[in-house]
Amino acid sequence: MGPGSVTAGDPFGAAPAEPGLASVPADNPPSSDILGLYVHVPFCAKRCGYCSFNTAPLEDGAMARYLEALHREIDLLGALPWAARVRLATVFMGGGTPSLMAAEDLAAALDRIRARFAVAEDAEITVECNPESVTRQKLEGYRVAGVNRLSLGVQSLDDSILPRLGRLHDARGARAAFEAAREAGCANLSVDLMYGLPGLDIDGWTRAVDAVLDWQPDHLSAYGLTLDAGSLWGAAGIDGLPAEQEQIDQYWRLARAAAAHGLEHYEISNYARPRFRSRHNQIYWHAAEYLAAGPGACGFVGSARYANVRATPRYCQTLADGVLPVASAEQLSSRQRLGERLILGLRTADGVPATWLEARLDGAPDLRRRIETWRAQALLVDAGDRVRLTEAGFLLSDALFVELL
Ligand code: SF4
Numbered sequence: 001m002g003p004g005s006v007t008a009g010d011p012f013g014a015a016p017a018e019p020g021l022a023s024v025p026a027d028n029p030p031s032s033d034i035l036g037l038y039v040h041v042p043f044c045a046k047r048c049g050y051c052s053f054n055t056a057p058l059e060d061g062a063m064a065r066y067l068e069a070l071h072r073e074i075d076l077l078g079a080l081p082w083a084a085r086v087r088l089a090t091v092f093m094g095g096g097t098p099s100l101m102a103a104e105d106l107a108a109a110l111d112r113i114r115a116r117f118a119v120a121e122d123a124e125i126t127v128e129c130n131p132e133s134v135t136r137q138k139l140e141g142y143r144v145a146g147v148n149r150l151s152l153g154v155q156s157l158d159d160s161i162l163p164r165l166g167r168l169h170d171a172r173g174a175r176a177a178f179e180a181a182r183e184a185g186c187a188n189l190s191v192d193l194m195y196g197l198p199g200l201d202i203d204g205w206t207r208a209v210d211a212v213l214d215w216q217p218d219h220l221s222a223y224g225l226t227l228d229a230g231s232l233w234g235a236a237g238i239d240g241l242p243a244e245q246e247q248i249d250q251y252w253r254l255a256r257a258a259a260a261h262g263l264e265h266y267e268i269s270n271y272a273r274p275r276f277r278s279r280h281n282q283i284y285w286h287a288a289e290y291l292a293a294g295p296g297a298c299g300f301v302g303s304a305r306y307a308n309v310r311a312t313p314r315y316c317q318t319l320a321d322g323v324l325p326v327a328s329a330e331q332l333s334s335r336q337r338l339g340e341r342l343i344l345g346l347r348t349a350d351g352v353p354a355t356w357l358e359a360r361l362d363g364a365p366d367l368r369r370r371i372e373t374w375r376a377q378a379l380l381v382d383a384g385d386r387v388r389l390t391e392a393g394f395l396l397s398d399a400l401f402v403e404l405l
Helices: 019-027 062-078 103-116 136-145 171-183 202-215 232-236 244-260 279-285 312-320 334-346 354-361 365-376 391-395 397-404
Strands: 034-041 087-095 118-129 149-155 189-195 219-224 264-267 270-272 290-293 298-301 304-308 326-331 380-383 386-389
Touching: 019 304, 019 326, 034 279, 034 298, 062 103, 062 290, 062 312, 087 103, 087 279, 103 118, 103 136, 118 279, 136 171, 149 171, 171 189, 171 202, 189 202, 189 244, 202 244, 219 244, 244 264, 244 391, 279 290, 279 334, 290 304, 334 354, 334 386, 334 397, 354 365, 354 386, 365 380, 365 397, 386 391, 391 397
Parallel strands: 034 087, 034 290, 087 118, 118 149, 149 189, 189 219
Antiparallel strands: 219 270, 264 270, 290 298, 298 304, 304 326, 380 386
16 A cells, blocks of 8 residues: 555554544535545455554455445445535555455445545546456456556565565566456556565666566556564564665666656656556645545545544444544644645655745744755755755655654
């Protein structure tokens, strides 16, 4: 799944959803009539060592219980007082491993969404897939159901690294899944890779990057490994991580190879052929509004950010009780919104209006001096009436974002 899709809040699934919180989306009408919808599917066949997402092994009957609850949640979201005036421009099924869903179950969920919301005719409808859980037949079913974009979690093409990550596919299976997606008619196909992995050197990374680029994906996401506290590796540690300079070299190797293949580096971790940027993820980076469904999913409407109950049994029970499963919510102040819009916008190659940055620097002389240093080092550049980070700036952006918040 992509970054920022699922947040903390109710981390142990122990706290009951507060009935009052269920009114958060109802009482915060979106300022736009165009929204995205993120749907979280909280199951995987097995947990990967580096993963801190809200997911658990799929047990017997759990998918059916989840789907029943998801349909109820879509009904409740569709009954919000402002829902009739909005149109969904994107639907993103993330996880977890959404491709554990049978094609008919996915079709039923999308039908339910279309029954309760106006979905744009040209809506981008994405499903995240793991290679071992797809077949051409299943992906054809997804396409017939209306899915027009697939995101394939390849992560590595090294058969000695993949099992160590906890992945269930090998390099051959990854390639076969990519071909199955194309044969199933997928014309908008993204591949996820990871760098900075234990045991991954620059030669191995170069081989993986070159191989995947030769497949000619329409979109490529590449994330550097981070050891999050909620992951198995974050708790226990992991040996064999490449040195920092090696990780930097891996970042540049990909950036240059992607450019040579005509892919635009349009966000820190994302590359796309012209016209194939992820429309759904751009909603996040533009700090635009989106609804959330599924355990732990996070939404943003009006000035409210909210997150669903994370534990799937409680999520199902709350919906069985007829209540939206909102577990936490926060009203963002205008200053917080400005900070978020700045940081999210600076993740992208388009950057942000210079006036936004100027507003943040007003009365902050120390920060202004540091920004000037970034400009002098060509990490941040002016482009007309906008400012943006360069690729070198992307690499160091975390330090800047901490200061801008
Ligand atoms: S398949 Fe994806 S969501 Fe599932 S455990 Fe692995 S990284 Fe996490």
